[in-house]
Amino acid sequence: MMKIDKDEFNKYVEDNVFNTISEYNLIEDGDNIMIGVSGGKDSILTLNMLHSYQQKSDINFTLKAVCIDEGIAGYRNDGIKSAKENTKKLGIPLIVHSFKDTWGYDLDEISDLYKSTCMPCGVYRRYLLNKISDEQGADKIATGHNLDDEIQSFLMTFARNDQNKFSKFGPKLKRIHPKMTPRIKPLWQLPEKDVGLWCVINDIEIHDMECPYSQTSLRADIKMFLNMLEEEKKGIKQNIFNSFKKTFTQKQSEVELCMCEICNQATAQSPCNACRMTDEIKKMLS
Numbered sequence: 001m002m003k004i005d006k007d008e009f010n011k012y013v014e015d016n017v018f019n020t021i022s023e024y025n026l027i028e029d030g031d032n033i034m035i036g037v038s039g040g041k042d043s044i045l046t047l048n049m050l051h052s053y054q055q056k057s058d059i060n061f062t063l064k065a066v067c068i069d070e071g072i073a074g075y076r077n078d079g080i081k082s083a084k085e086n087t088k089k090l091g092i093p094l095i096v097h098s099f100k101d102t103w104g105y106d107l108d109e110i111s112d113l114y115k116s117t118c119m120p121c122g123v124y125r126r127y128l129l130n131k132i133s134d135e136q137g138a139d140k141i142a143t144g145h146n147l148d149d150e151i152q153s154f155l156m157t158f159a160r161n162d163q164n165k166f167s168k169f170g171p172k173l174k175r176i177h178p179k180m181t182p183r184i185k186p187l188w189q190l191p192e193k194d195v196g197l198w199c200v201i202n203d204i205e206i207h208d209m210e211c212p213y214s215q216t217s218l219r220a221d222i223k224m225f226l227n228m229l230e231e232e233k234k235g236i237k238q239n240i241f242n243s244f245k246k247t248f249t250q251k252q253s254e255v256e257l258c259m260c261e262i263c264n265q266a267t268a269q270s271p272c273n274a275c276r277m278t279d280e281i282k283k284m285l286s
């Protein structure tokens, strides 16, 4: 087995992330950054890298973290524990907010209502991440999306013939509405295997469990396909990412946003997805 030098590896990870931050101007002076922390490896590395960037760079910015409790028995509580421990260690304030507080039910209670549970989960999670970031005055939401996530999303747009999603690609999304907090992805150029290795090498306590619902998604199939290809043809994921980078030009979303007549959040169409879904779920549950 190949021996890995811890300091060298940590420097490689830090250089990779710091380069993405500076090359794409992810963080600017005076920014209030909200980090979406699930307690898993990607968001815990993001948390540590942004904390370290705050210490080492001469850019002044604040950090807060938010953890959304979807209500997944036997899964989410360990993630929240990891989010609490890791933010406490770094002195970063954490907000925990649940689906149940907002809509009155857990994800578990609505998991059978849709073909893939990831659909309602994604709609509600994105909604809450944005709402809380907006309420907290955040300028940007940092997520732990890594190189693997980005090429999976890229291939998913082809599988679904949904090129509108191109506006969500890239390490930094533009602000398209005053109430829509844009995303930044500091791990955009870092392969997932290196994120895992960083946690192991540094003995970082993380929540290392697959979401019990993730197997129902197209993303899970594409991830498995890419991992299988990578096993046989080393470097194929990096090649896909490099080709993606060459052809990628950020498409500005062409949708004009308005305010949801029910919840007063920014949306492409009123009522917003979350409110329309809530109405549908209430009917299905009654």
Ligand SMILES: Nc1ncnc2c1ncn2[C@@H]1O[C@H](COP(=O)(O)OP(=O)(O)OP(=O)(O)O)[C@@H](O)[C@H]1O
Pocket (backbone or CB within 6 Å): 035, 036, 037, 038, 039, 040, 041, 042, 043, 044, 066, 067, 068, 069, 070, 125, 142, 143, 144, 145
């Ligand atoms: N429950 C949550 N609360 C807050 N942020 C979240 C939550 N779930 C996901 N995120 C944010 O979205 C990113 C992508 O999430 P996703 O579940 O697709 O990936 P992941 O690879 O499992 O991430 P992680 O290793 O951080 O759990 C996470 O890294 C995190 O920044």
